[in-house]
Amino acid sequence: MADREELSNRLKVLRAERDLTQEELARRVRVTRKTINTVERGVFVPSTVLALKLARELGVSVEEIFHLED
C-alpha cells in the first residue's frame, strides 16, 4: 500500500490552469476548502470517490492528477 509520501498530485496546477479557487473547486465537489488545500499539499489522501469527483470537475483522468513517485 502506498504511503502518502509516495503519492504526488498536480491538483494545484490543474486548478490554477482553469482559474478555479480552492473554494470554488471545493463547492463543486462538496467538500470544505481546507480539504482541497490539504489534498494539494499532500497532507490528506482523498478517497477514490473524491479523486474521481476532482478529475471530473477538472476534465482530466485521475492519473493526470495523482501519481505514485517512482
Add this chain to the structure above:
Amino acid sequence: MEGRIELLDRTRRRTLLGFLVAFVAWQAPTIAQEALGAAVSAPVEGGLTILAAVAGVVWLFYAIRLILLRREVARDSEAAAALDDERVRQVRAKSLACAFWSLVVYLAAIRLATFATAIPAGVAALGGLLVAAAAAIAAFLVLDRE
C-alpha cells in the same frame, strides 16, 4: 469574498474553541474544590465557586451556539455535506481515538496515584470527564487546522 461554507467552518472552529475553554474553566475549579475539600480558605472557595459559575454560564452559551449552528447547517444540504466531508470524518475519528487513549492514560495515572494517596471518587470521575471531553475537542481543533 468569504463563502458561506467557509464562514460556517470558521464559526464552528471558534465556537468549539470557546466551548473547550469554558468547559475547562468550569470543570477545573469544581475539581479543585472537590480535591481540596476543607483545606481551602473561604475566600478561595468563594472565588472558585464564582469562577466555575461564570464559566458554566459561558459554556452553556457556547453549547447553545453549537446546537443552533448544527441546525443551521442541517438546513443547507450543500453546507452539511461539505462540513462533514471525508477529511472532517477522519479528523473526528482521530479525535475520538485521542480522547480514548487520553482517558486510558488518565485512568492508569489515577490508579497509580491511589497507591500513594486517597483520591475522592468525585475528583476521579470529574477528572475523567474533563480529560475525555477536552482531549476530543482539542484534538479536533488541532487536526482540523490547515
